[in-house]
Every structure is written in C-alpha cells, then in structure tokens.
Amino acid sequence: MEKDQASFAMNVSSYVKKESVCVFGTGNFGRSLGHRMFQCGYSVVFGSRNPEQSSLCHKEIEVLSHAEAAQRSDIIIIAIHRDHYKFLGKLAEELQGKILVDVSNNLKINQYPESNAEYLAELVPGAKVVKAFNTISAWALQSGTLDTSRQVFLCGDDKESKQRVMNISRTLGLTPLDHGSLVAAREIENYPLQLFPMWKFPLYLSGALFIFYFIYFSLRSIIYPYVNKNTDRTFVLALSVFNHSFSGMAVTLLALVYLPGLIAAILQLYRGTKYSRIPNWLDHWMLCRKQLGLIALAFAFLHVMYGLALPGRYSGKWYLANRVIEQIISNKTDPFLTSNVWNFDSALTLGILGFFLFILLGITSLPSVSNMVNWREFRFVQSKLGYLTLVLCTAHILVFGGRKFVKPPELIWYLPPTYVISLIIPFVVLVLKFILVMPCFDRSLKQIQQGKERNSLSKKVQLGNNNTEV
Ligand SMILES: NC(=O)C1=CN([C@@H]2O[C@H](COP(=O)(O)OP(=O)(O)OC[C@H]3O[C@@H](n4cnc5c(N)ncnc54)[C@H](OP(=O)(O)O)[C@@H]3O)[C@@H](O)[C@H]2O)C=CC1
Ligand SMILES: [Fe+3]
DSSP states (O other), X not given: OXXXXXXXXXXXXXXXXXXXXXXXXXXXXXXXXXXXXXXXTOEEEEEOSOTTTOOOXXXXXXXXXXXHHHHHOSEEEEOSOGGGTHHHHHTHHHHTTOEEEEOOOOSSTTOSSSOHHHHHHHHSTTSEEEEOSTTSOHHHHHHXXXXXXXXXXXXXXXXXHHHHHHHHXXXXXXXXXXXXXXXXXXXXXXXXXXXXXXXXXXXXXXXXHHHHHHHHHHIIIXXXXXXXXXXXXXXXXXXXIHXXXXXXXXXXXXXXXXXXXXXXXXXXXXXXXXXXXXXXXXXXXXXTHHHHHHHHHHHHHHHHHHHHHGGGOHHHHHHHHHHHHHHHHHTOOOOOOHHHHHHXXXXXXXXXXXXXXXXXXXXXXXXXXXXXXXXXXXHIIIIIIHHHHHHHHXXXXXXXXXXXXXXXXXXXXXXXXXXXXXXXXXXXXXXXXXXXXXXXXXXXXXXXXXXXXXXXXXXXXXXXXXXXXX
C-alpha cells in the first residue's frame, strides 16, 4: 500500500516536471520566461527561425523550428512582436487546437484597431488564444526579484486554457488575475503603457491650485504691504507663504474629495432618479477621490512640519527678543489676555485633532486596511469621519486666521486675507452637505438611492451604465 502511494507520488511529480511548454521566439522575453519555467520544473522547447544559430545557455532546452516545436506541446507562448505574427497564419495546421499565449505589448495606447491577442486569434482561428504575462518584464523574470507587480492579468475565451496558463503563472510565483473573455485583451495591453492614470487629474489639479495659492498669498503678504505701506516683507516667502499655501491646499483638496459626491447627489435629486448617467468628467473626478485625499494628506503633513518649524525662524525669534527689550525699556508688560489663550489653544487643538483624523482617513484607504472592514464601516470612516476632519480643519484655519484679522485696512485695491481664500471651497462643500442632510432632501435622496423613482420624467432619462457610488 505504502509502496503504491510512493510510486503514485513519484508519477505525479514526474508528470508535473514533464509538462512541456513551447516558446516561440528566442528573444529577451522568450528566453527569460523559458528559463524561469525550466527552473520551475517544466520541460521547455523553443521554436525559432534559426534553431542552429540559437545559443541558449541550458543544454536541456531544445531549440527547434517553429513547426517541430509546436508538435512538442499544446501550450505555445508567442514571445514575438505583433508585427511578425503573419508567419503564424501559415502554421495554422500545426497550431490547430493549441493554446497560444499572447504576451505582446505595444508602443502606444490603442495602437492598432484590434488588440494583439484578437489579431492572433484571427490569424489562427483553430487555436485557443489566452492573453497573459505582458505586465511582467523580462528583467523581473531574469533577476527573480520581481520587485514590481507580480500580478498576471489574463483573459481568453476558453476557460480550460485560461486555467492552465493560470497554473503556470502560479508555479512561477506570480499571481494570476482573470479578466474574462478575449475582449478584455485591449485593456490588458494598455495597462503597462499607462503612467499613474488615476493620479493625472489630481496631480494637475493640485499643481494648478498650488500655483494659484502661492501667487495669491505672495501678492497678499509681500506685494500688497510693499505697495500699500512700502514695507519689505519678502522674508515671509521662504516659510510663511509655503505654510499658508500648504494649509489651504490640504483643506481645499479634502473638500474637493467630497464635492463630486455632493454634485452627483444634487443631480440625482434634480433628475429624480439614480438610473441616469452622470457626466463623464464627474465620473472621472469621483474615481480619483482616493488620490485627491492622499495628496491632501501630504499637504496637511507638510503644513504640520512647517508649523513646527515656525518658532525656530530668525524673524520669529527677533520679534520675541525685541518685544522683551521694548518692554524692559518702557518698563511695561503686556497683560495676560485669557481670550487670546483660548483663541490660540483652541485653534491648535482643532488642528491637531483634524490632522489625527486626516491620518486615520489615509490609513483606512490602504488596501490592506480597507480589506479588513466591511462596506458600512468603510463608508462610516471615509464619509462621516471625513466630514468631521473637514469641519475640524476648516475651524482650525478659521480660528487661526480670524485671530490675526482685526480690521480690514483701507486700501485702493482690496484682497481678501489668505484664510478666506483657503476656505471658499470647504465652505461651499459644508454648506451643500448641510442643505442635503436637511430632512426633506435627505429623505428624497435616500428613496432615490434605494431605486425608487420620484417623477415620471426620470423614466425618459436614458439608462446609464455608470455605477459609481455616490
Ligand atoms: N522584453 C520584455 O520585458 C517584455 C516583452 N514582452 C513581449 O514579448 C514579445 C517579445 O519581446 P522581446 O523578447 O523583448 O523581443 P526581442 O526582439 O528580444 O525578441 C523577439 C523575438 O521574436 C523573434 N522574431 C523576430 N522577428 C521575427 C519574424 N519576422 N518572424 C518570426 N519571429 C521573429 C526572434 O526570435 P528567433 O530569432 O528565435 O526567431 C526574436 O528574438 C513582444 O511581443 C513584447 O511586447 C512582454 C512583456 C515584457
Ligand atoms: Fe495650521
């Protein structure tokens, strides 16, 4: 009995070891993938235009002509650029019923009218085409470190073929992710060409906003006093202007995380249905909320760091020392104003609590953390605590800013103080939220979001496939 089990195990392991895979193309990627599969116990055979001239480093790996190599395995990895696929059409007979794995990438997004995998399926109609491995680089396979993503996106029309390619990926230490039928190949091929697609809009928006704040705050703190009182305040540029811009950016970007949801809710209320398509720009904005929130957190962090550095400034120390000397000379002390203490301390407390919640929001948006909470808990943190963070940060800036703003100076041209500019968008968001949670709107909105249509007009609105969560 034991003997039988041992021989069965040996048979299984020798079967696993002997499973053969064919690779067409002895280029960079073909070699790397072939060697890796060989190391993982597969019997690998290469198909090449010049089998005699190919010098693969391992003697156990055979290099044959395409037609010969194709006969050795029913899985063939096509490690050749799409432009050279044509010859595969002539091998249609040898490739009949085989699993062809398309690993190719393009140089540009949507470079060809159809995806490379679909093109391959057209060239060899009798084969089962699976798209895979295009997101893994030859270098990562060679070095074995796989520092970048280990995810292998797969798609194909034949379930069994996909399953076999998935098994190979797992054996190589990669993580296969099924993307469905071959129609998804275009998306998979575009994937490696994208450069942080979800970050583009948030980064451009924050760049533009930062430039605006920086210029405005410089105008307000440097140019305006110079024109008005002929005082040189250029020294505030290096620290204070940055510090004010960072606080404005943090609170404005956080408000911009919640603004699209409010606009979508208003649209739903206006249309009386949730089954109408929201505009594309709004949809894209909603999909970028996480990134906007993370950039907001980065600015909040910078503001905290700059805030901590403020007492160390030369100008700060000079003002303090000078004030003491003035008091000694005039033999007078400033009265202890309890209202000032309340003002200053409450502003600081609001800021500290706001920053704490900001960090909490950032942490819960990490996939490893959000995977551990259910949808309701996630919504609670991101929505309820998010709004609380916005309220605390807005109050922090308001109390801090308002403290300094005693009376508006008489001016020829009047610029609102920096904190007023920083708080415009947060105020709009908080007011809209406040209006929407008022009982009449809140009840209608809940009914609409449960799928109950409110008016007959809504039935005429074209059904959309836009399911972004408001
Ligand atoms: N390099 C990488 O990191 C990655 C590459 N890929 C994809 O893998 C595929 C191969 O890339 P890579 O190995 O870098 O490219 P290479 O240029 O290094 O290799 C391509 C191979 O294709 C074969 N070939 C070239 N011209 C023809 C032709 N006219 N007819 C038939 N076969 C031909 C050659 O093999 P032979 O001489 O043996 O016939 C050649 O070595 C591409 O589609 C690429 O997009 C995907 C992910 C990452
Ligand atoms: Fe602050």
